[in-house]
Amino acid sequence: MDAETTTGFIELDDVEKVFDVRRKTGFMRGERHRVRAVDSISFRVARGEMVGYIGPNGAGKSTTIKMLTGILTPSGGRLRVAGIDPSRERTRLAHRIGVVFGQRTTLWWDLPLRDSYRLMHRMYRIPDARYRENLDRCVELLDLGELLDVPVRQLSLGQRMRGDIAAALLHDPEVLYLDEPTIGLDVVSKSRVRGFLRDLNAERGTTVLLTTHDLTDIEQLCKRVMVIDHGRLMYDGALAGLHEVGESERTLVVDLERQLPPIRLESAPSVRTVKVEGPRQWLAFPASESAAPLVARIAADYPLVDLSVREPDIEAVIAKMYESATGM
Secondary structure, three states: OOHHHHHOOEEEEEEEEEEEEEEEEEOOEEEEEEEEEEEEEEEEEOOOOEEEEEOOOOOOHHHHHHHHHOOOOOOEEEEEEOOEOOOOOHHHHHOOEEEEEOOOOOOOOOOEHHHHHHHHHHHOOOOHHHHHHHHHHHHHHOOOHHHOOOEHHHOOHHHHHHHHHHHHHOOOOOEEEEEOOOOOOOHHHHHHHHHHHHHHHHHHOOEEEEEOOOHHHHHHHOOEEEEEEOOEEEEEEOHHHHHHHHOOEEEEEEEEOOOOOOOOOOOOOOOEEEEEEOOEEEEEEEOOOOOHHHHHHHHHHOOEEEEEEEOOOHHHHHHHHHHHHHOO
């Protein structure tokens, strides 16, 4: 068993990041105050793990990733990725990591995708055969064939996201940081990207740290999830356990053939009808429970036309966790 297996491929020990912010208090006057974006976070990620790193806007997710890539230097604590201190050996680490920021691109704005990839080829000194193999694989699985000669500025957000994911993987990184990778994607593209990431992890053992507001990304890709809020790590474990801690609920939207009284299921006391609007009804049920038995019972007892399941909002889950922790 090697050192990375026992200690973690990614290691954070009491890591914090503090920013000094100047706030205007009057004409030509201001005061400085300290904002603790990341507050004494510690965790380990083993080589080959896919971990969801979630939280509301401003929680500290992107700040953590920027420290993991060496863009930001921690204010305190110890941080290592593959045994490397990111802020001190950023260039050395760059050859071992890939990064995708959902709201920013690493591609050249005025160049076609193909030319951006050629620049990556030279920058990372990727062997020719490996570059062609990786590019062909990404183009096929991310459906980029018709986009290679299109300037980045002319791509939609979803197309650019797929292009950015391919760019981050051309040099065979050992760890991939994904910050909102499915933002702006349609349902088909999301499914394609998720399948691609699953295959990447299974075939090449790429370590993935994923931040997202879409819980479906986490459910389909990650066995482990970490929750950060106000710079503190609030939860580290399975997604089902997060739902139990946060007492979160999913919503089953049911379309019936006609308007009926609220659905009542005596065999499922945890299910409650929260809204009725004509033939459509909204039913809330614990997020930790499977929707399949509930759907089967409704289909057996009611004239069902269509249905869909809506995932709980991450902010709502975290708010529930806070209420439980403070006894509110």
